[in-house]
Amino acid sequence: DAMVIQNPRYQVTQFGKPVTLSCSQTLNHNVMYWYQQKSSQAPKLLFHYYDKDFNNEADTPDNFQSRRPNTSFCFLDIRSPGLGDTAMYLCATSRDLDGYTEAFFGQGTRLTVV
């Protein structure tokens, strides 16, 4: 059974139209991550939550926001998507930030901005 679930799997949105991607987990992990992966590139961390504490990467554009209303759910909001935001968005969880436990990834949402 899937432990990290992302919805939708595919999303097409218009340039400038806000979009929200969803992630849920059944692992009760403390940490939830959002990664952006462009074609043929490595995943790039956008931000993570440790419980309710939000940690933004320095180079994450302001256009990207996140919410974590409870342990199980985390959302990625793109306020005004540009063509360059077309990518796979991966959600991941880990029990802690100690590095010992691996991160569990969802299947991703493929976002296309037109």
Place this chain on the structure above:
Amino acid sequence: AQKVTQAQTEISVVEKEDVTLDCVYETRDTTYYLFWYKQPPSGELVFLIRRNSFDEQNEISGRYSWNFQKSTSSFNFTITASQVVDSAVYFCALINYGQNFVFGPGTRLSVLP
């Protein structure tokens, strides 16, 4: 600064051949963890192995084996008798305590029947 390098962008082999994927890392920390993940066409990243910086024992799991050498900062991954189902992008990653994963650029492996 942490960095992971996977020099091989793409590799193609014929089924049943052995193949080694290279990973070289940089970190100033003495305690760190190294990972390999597989990303099949479906998109999710599948965990394969974790190794901590104090454990240099090589590991074998079925057709998979890993060679960790601190002296050369390398953590190479070998698939023996490759199969078509092994076709995927493979990522090597590094994490230090309290920090986040740093992924290498990935190696796309194509196993041809």
